[in-house]
Amino acid sequence: MAYLDHAATTPMHPDAITAMTRALSTLGNASSLHTSGRRARRAVEEAREDIADALGARPSEVIFTGGGTESDNLAVKGVFWARRAADPRRRRVLASAVEHHAVLDAVQWLADQDGAEVTWLDTDRYGRVHPDVLREALRGDDVALVTAMWANNEVGTINPVAELAAVAAEHGVPFHTDAVQAVGAVPVDFKDSGASALTMTGHKVGGPYGVGVLLLGRDVACTPLLHGGGQERDVRSGTLDVPAIVGLAAAVRRAVEDQPANAVEVAALRDELIASVRRVVPDAIVNGDPGPQRLPGNAHLTFPGCEGDSLLMLLDAKGIECSTGSACTAGVAQPSHVLLAMDVEPALSRGSLRFSLGHTSTAHDVRDLAEAIGPVVERARNAGLAGMRRSKGKNVKAEV
Amino acid sequence: MRVLAAMSGGVDSAVAAARAVEAGHDVTGVHLALSAKPGTLRTGARGCCTVEDAHDARRAADLMGIPFYVWDFAERFTEDVVEDFVAEYAAGRTPNPCLRCNERIKFEALLDKAIALGFDAVCTGHYARLSAVDGVVELRRSADDGKDQSYVLASLTREQLSHAMFPLGDSTKAAVRAEAATRGLAVAEKPDSHDICFIPDGDTQKFLGNRLGQSPGLLIDDATGAVLGRHAGVHEFTIGQRKGLGIDAPAPDGRPRYVLSLEPVSGNVRVGAAEKLAVTTITATRPSWPSGTPLTGPIECVAQVRAHGGTAPAVAELVDNHLQIHLRTPLTGVAPGQAVALYHPDTNGDLVLASATINTTA
Numbered sequence: 001m002a003y004l005d006h007a008a009t010t011p012m013h014p015d016a017i018t019a020m021t022r023a024l025s026t027l028g029n030a031s032s033l034h035t036s037g038r039r040a041r042r043a044v045e046e047a048r049e050d051i052a053d054a055l056g057a058r059p060s061e062v063i064f065t066g067g068g069t070e071s072d073n074l075a076v077k078g079v080f081w082a083r084r085a086a087d088p089r090r091r092r093v094l095a096s097a098v099e100h101h102a103v104l105d106a107v108q109w110l111a112d113q114d115g116a117e118v119t120w121l122d123t124d125r126y127g128r129v130h131p132d133v134l135r136e137a138l139r140g141d142d143v144a145l146v147t148a149m150w151a152n153n154e155v156g157t158i159n160p161v162a163e164l165a166a167v168a169a170e171h172g173v174p175f176h177t178d179a180v181q182a183v184g185a186v187p188v189d190f191k192d193s194g195a196s197a198l199t200m201t202g203h204k205v206g207g208p209y210g211v212g213v214l215l216l217g218r219d220v221a222c223t224p225l226l227h228g229g230g231q232e233r234d235v236r237s238g239t240l241d242v243p244a245i246v247g248l249a250a251a252v253r254r255a256v257e258d259q260p261a262n263a264v265e266v267a268a269l270r271d272e273l274i275a276s277v278r279r280v281v282p283d284a285i286v287n288g289d290p291g292p293q294r295l296p297g298n299a300h301l302t303f304p305g306c307e308g309d310s311l312l313m314l315l316d317a318k319g320i321e322c323s324t325g326s327a328c329t330a331g332v333a334q335p336s337h338v339l340l341a342m343d344v345e346p347a348l349s350r351g352s353l354r355f356s357l358g359h360t361s362t363a364h365d366v367r368d369l370a371e372a373i374g375p376v377v378e379r380a381r382n383a384g385l386a387g388m389r390r391s392k393g394k395n396v397k398a399e400v
Numbered sequence: 401m402r403v404l405a406a407m408s409g410g411v412d413s414a415v416a417a418a419r420a421v422e423a424g425h426d427v428t429g430v431h432l433a434l435s436a437k438p439g440t441l442r443t444g445a446r447g448c449c450t451v452e453d454a455h456d457a458r459r460a461a462d463l464m465g466i467p468f469y470v471w472d473f474a475e476r477f478t479e480d481v482v483e484d485f486v487a488e489y490a491a492g493r494t495p496n497p498c499l500r501c502n503e504r505i506k507f508e509a510l511l512d513k514a515i516a517l518g519f520d521a522v523c524t525g526h527y528a529r530l531s532a533v534d535g536v537v538e539l540r541r542s543a544d545d546g547k548d549q550s551y552v553l554a555s556l557t558r559e560q561l562s563h564a565m566f567p568l569g570d571s572t573k574a575a576v577r578a579e580a581a582t583r584g585l586a587v588a589e590k591p592d593s594h595d596i597c598f599i600p601d602g603d604t605q606k607f608l609g610n611r612l613g614q615s616p617g618l619l620i621d622d623a624t625g626a627v628l629g630r631h632a633g634v635h636e637f638t639i640g641q642r643k644g645l646g647i648d649a650p651a652p653d654g655r656p657r658y659v660l661s662l663e664p665v666s667g668n669v670r671v672g673a674a675e676k677l678a679v680t681t682i683t684a685t686r687p688s689w690p691s692g693t694p695l696t697g698p699i700e701c702v703a704q705v706r707a708h709g710g711t712a713p714a715v716a717e718l719v720d721n722h723l724q725i726h727l728r729t730p731l732t733g734v735a736p737g738q739a740v741a742l743y744h745p746d747t748n749g750d751l752v753l754a755s756a757t758i759n760t761t762a
Contacts, residue, residue, distance in 0.1 A: 310517055313428070313469055383516035 001319040002365035004273075006297055006358025007153055007181060008323055012247070013206035013254045013359070020208055020247030030240040031229060040242045047249030051213060054256040055200070056189030063214045063232045064245055068180040068201035071214040072102035074225050074236065075176040075197040076147055080110055082221035083144035083174065090144040092117040094137050094173075096129045097341040100153050102199075103178055104337070107147070121148065126289040127157040127342050131167050138171045146175045150182035150198075154338040154354055155288030156298025158186060165194035174220055180204055180212075184255030184359075185263065185295050196220045200252075202244065206359060207251030211244035258359065266357045267296035269366055273355060274299050276370035281377050287339065287352065297357035302344070306351040306380040314376040315353075320369055323354045351384070401520040403427045403565060406506055407460060407468070409453030411580045411587045412525030412568060414460035418583055419567035420523045421464045427523070429461040429468040432510065434477040435598065456587050463584060471513075473505055480504035482598050486611045489635040492664035493737025496707065497596055499552040502526075507560040514563075521565045528553050529569035529749045530561060537561045538691040540749030544572040551707050554741040554755035555688050569749075608635040617667020619647060622660050622676060634662040637669050640677055640733030647671070662735075678730035684723040684740050684756030691752050694718055701753055702743045703727060705734050716742050716754070723756045734761050 003011075028040030045059070052059040065071045076093070083090045095107045097120040110116035119137045121129050129148050138146075146168045151158045161177050168175035174196035182188050184205040190198050197220060201212035216222055216235065228237030277299075278284050285302040288294055303311060308324035315322060339349035355369065403425040405417035421427045431454045454470055461468035481501050488495035511522050527542035528550040539561055542548040556564070568576055580588035595602045612635050619629040628647045631637070637645075641659040651657050657671040682703070687694070695718040703714040703725055713728040725740060738758045743750040 309469060309471055310513070313467070314517065316467060317428075379517055383513045 002321065002368040003360070004320060004322045004355040004357065004365060004369060006361065007204070007295075007354065007356035009203045009209070010206055010358040011360050012203075012208065013251050015254050016207050016247040016251040019250040020243045023243035023246040026242070028242065030242055031231060040240075043242055043246050044240050047245045050249040051252050054252050055183065055198075055215060056191045056193075057198075057215045058218065060218055060233070061190065061215050063216050063236050064240060065212045065214055065236055066238075067210055067212040068100075068178070068199055068204075069102040070225075071199035071201070071212045072100070072176075072178055073106045074214050074222065075199060075216070076103060076106040076145065077110060077225060078222035078235065079174050079176065079197060079220065080114075080116060080144045081223035085223065086221065089142050091115055092119060092140075092142045092144060094119050094121055094134065094143055094146045096121045096123060096148040096159075098123050098127045098152055098154075098338040099147065099149055100178055100180070103147055103149070116144075117142070123341055125342050126287075127152045127155050127338055128289065128293070129159050129164060131160060131163045134164055134167045135170075138167065138173065143171065143173045146173055148175075148177060150177045150179035150188065151186065151295050152288065152338060153181045154336060155300045155342070156181075156295035156356075157289040158182070158293045158295065161193050161195065165196075168196075169194060174217075181295060183252070184259055185266075185297060187259065188256075190215045197222075202248040202251060205251050205255040207248040208244045211241055211248045213248070255359075262359055263296040266359075266361060269357050269361055269363065270297055270299050270355075272363070273357070273366045273369060274301070276366060277301060277373050280370065280374040284377075285348070287342065287344065295356075297361070299355040299357075300352065301355070302348050302352045303377050303380070304348060304351060305384050306377060307384050308350055308352055310380040310383045311351070311353055311376060314379055315369075315372060318368075318372045318376070320372055323356070324352065401425045402518060403521050403523050404510070404514040404517075404519040405429045405466070405523040406510060407431050407457035408525070408593075409456035409460075409587065409590075410525065410593060411577060411585065411590055412527075412573075414457070414525070414585050414587050415576045415580050415583070416523055416525040416565075416567045417460065417466070418464050418579075418585070420565060421466060423567070425523075427464075427466045428519070429457065429466050430510075431457040431468070431470045432473045432477075432505070433470055434473055434481075434505070456590065460585050460587060471510075473509055476509045477501070477505055477598075480509075485596075485598075486608065488737050489608050490612055490664065491737075492634050492662035494638055494735035495737050496552065496739055497598070498707070499555055499739055502553055503555050507556050507564060511560060511563055521563045523565040523567060525568055526553060526566045527568055527571075527573070528566050530564060530566055531748075536692075539752040540569070540691075540746065541743070541752075542568070543570045543749065546708075547573045549707070550743075550750075550752050551704055551739070551741045551755075554690055554752045555739060556690055557688055558690060561690055605636050609633070615667060617663075617669060619645065619669050619671060621651075621657075622670040622672035628671065631669060634664050634667060634669060637662055638733075639735035645671060674732070677732040679732065679734040679761040680727045680730050681762040682723075682725040682727070682734065682740055682758055683760045684725065685721075685759045687718065687721065687723050687754050687756040689754055695723075695754065699742075699753070702745055702750065703731075704741045704743065705731055705738055705758065710734075711743075714742070722759070723754060734758065736760065 028036035030040040030044045048059045048062045052062050093107050093116050111118045148164050150161050165175040176197040177195045178199045180201050183200045196217045198215040203209040222235050224235050226237045231237050287300040335346045335349050403420050405427050407413045407429045458468050481497050485495050485497045514522050526549045527547040529540040531538045541550045599607045615633045618627050637659045660672045660676050661670045698715050698717040702711050704711045712731050714725050716725045736758050740758050741755045742753040
């Protein structure tokens with residue numbers, strides 16, 4: 001089996017499994033005042049300090065959440081609400097057009113349901129937001145929040161986050177970045193980035209599912225989504241998931257520590273993957289940044305004349321797992337909003353696959369794909385043509 | 401064989417797929433997303449292609465341990481089935497969208513794709529029998545007379561049928577439900593879908609009205625030529641309809657009046673007495689021969705003009721590539737646009753000889 005979908009989720013690191021397993025059999029609510037509670041609280045605070053240290057943040061800036069989607073929603077809605085409450089004129093959100101749906105749909109919800117104005121920031125053909133596009137959009141004093149992802153989950157293009165954050169800071173506007181794909185893949189330092197808020201999640205870095213972090217600058221006001229016991233600076237109530245947090249911290253430590261070496265190794269495999277696919281399928285198109293400003297594990301390819309769902313099924317049948325890299329409703333592949341924003345033709349966007357490598361990827365995985373891809377593309381191409389075919393003329397019409 | 405099982409999320413296609421697996425085939429399940437705007441949850445027994453149906457199909461596939469995918473055929477379905485349905489009504493004809501879906505989607509768009517991807521057959525939960533005689537397929541009625549769906553499959557070509565698999569043909573619906581329960585399929589008790597899947601509220605008139613707008617015309621007494629009233633469009637009527645004609649004055653003879661004919665160009669809807677509905681002669685175009693070669697001489701057979709019921713003994717003959725059908729006992733409610741299927745009675749399941757689209761009746 002070749003697992004080439006690490007951007008969807010990546011295997012848990014053994015360190016994280018060990019730490020989490022131990023914590024699962026340890027009693028204690030981190031909010032309790034007695035001995036067990038203090039022990040649990042200590043585990044959480046050590047985890048918080050480890051994560052802060054690994055990501056260039058202060059411990060008090062680490063807010064534990066239920067994952068990337070929650071962190072994105074909390075940042076987008078919470079910061080928007082707080083900024084508008086402080087000054088009712090601020091009701092504009094600036095967001096890049098290629099955000100993950102957790103940001104995209106939260107922003108759209110604010111526009112549809114809560115009176116927000118939205119400016120979608122154009123990207124270049126690689127899916128990158130340019131600082132001058134942001135600077136232009138920041139004219140006027142009505143902006144509540146800017147949000148732009150660190151690295152794109154579909155095509156892997158990396159944004160100039162520090163430059164974007166600096167532009168937002170010139171205007172005194174908070175800047176949020178969804179770094180779900182970036183942590184562990186590229187160096188991420190919260191302080192150096194200048195961002196006001198940063199999203200990361202456990203299961204993309206070798207940690208458990210269902211736990212994530214919002215790094216939130218200490219002076220950034222944020223209205224809570226969840227009200228209750230007042231945990232996490234009163235921004236995110238809810239009993240802390242101690243085992244998940246402990247597992248997350250172990251994973252983040254390892255992922256950040258291993259990042260420099262891993263990135264080199266994974267990028268070399270990725271380059272070999274692209275090269276070997278293109279040796280067999282010369283007209284395959286690489287989407288996203290062709291240079292170094294790209295996630296090391298990401299290869300996003302368009303196979304002209306093919307349907308992504310055919311390719312995925314045929315590869316799956318050969319034990320090769322990848323993604324059509326698009327959003328799903330009822331499991332139906334929609335044309336990717338990322339590729340559409342990059343001005344890729346809808347027909348081509350339907351024939352795209354995302355292969356993503358990670359910490360357990362091997363040369364074997366790449367070789368398996370290289371061996372399978374030729375016949376698979378040929379077959380999918382025939383099926384793509386079959387989809388277009390009208391074997392007979394239209395019924396009925398002519399004869400009355 | 402490598403088999404692609406079309407799984408709607410209902411009990412029939414789930415059991416059909418399970419039987420294909422059990423027969424030793426290499427089965428992959430697909431749910432066809434046909435609606436451009438899938439609803440979230442089904443309401444009652446109506447509609448299909450909701451998120452819940454996709455979920456039910458997925459759970460059935462999980463249980464039999466087969467790969468499962470959702471494929472988007474919404475564009476093809478809209479174009480080939482929904483638009484065709486609307487255009488047919490606008491032209492004063494009565495289409496059968498299920499037949500069109502089998503002909504254009506399941507056994508054309510899907511089958512073509514399946515074959516190109518390396519599958520040998522498409523498996524569905526239709527109630528009809530396929531038998532191979534000397535390597536040549538024959539299409540026959542289901543063992544369950546009440547559920548028989550050979551009528552909506554009869555317009556398929558032999559080539560299409562040679563790549564079809566109907567594992568439920570020898571079973572009754574009751575047996576299929578019982579089997580689903582035994583297999584632990586959660587859809588065992590799921591209500592049957594009725595009506596037209598893309599008109600989930602069942603209000604065909606409203607659907608057509610929204611699509612076609614108003615094209616007013618006259619209600620005319622077929623016997624006297626007298627104008628009895630006005631209407632908003634011929635698509636609001638079907639031949640044989642009695643209720644909802646909007647005629648205030650009763651007929652002089654006090655007998656109910658029925659829609660006899662629809663004339664889309666003039667907008668006239670002719671109404672008259674029940675006996676005027678009786679049809680004894682049918683001309684039908686575009687014949688297909690699912691089980692054999694074209695008719696040569698006149699042949700004794702049974703004609704069927706709608707999905708359930710509507711059968712009569714008949715003599716059929718092929719004249720200038722049209723089927724001329726003389727019914728030995730009259731049928732009512734026979735409308736241009738409907739399909740007529742011809743059967744050769746047989747104790748092993750009536751054999752489907754031909755299908756064609758009704759053009760004129762008398």
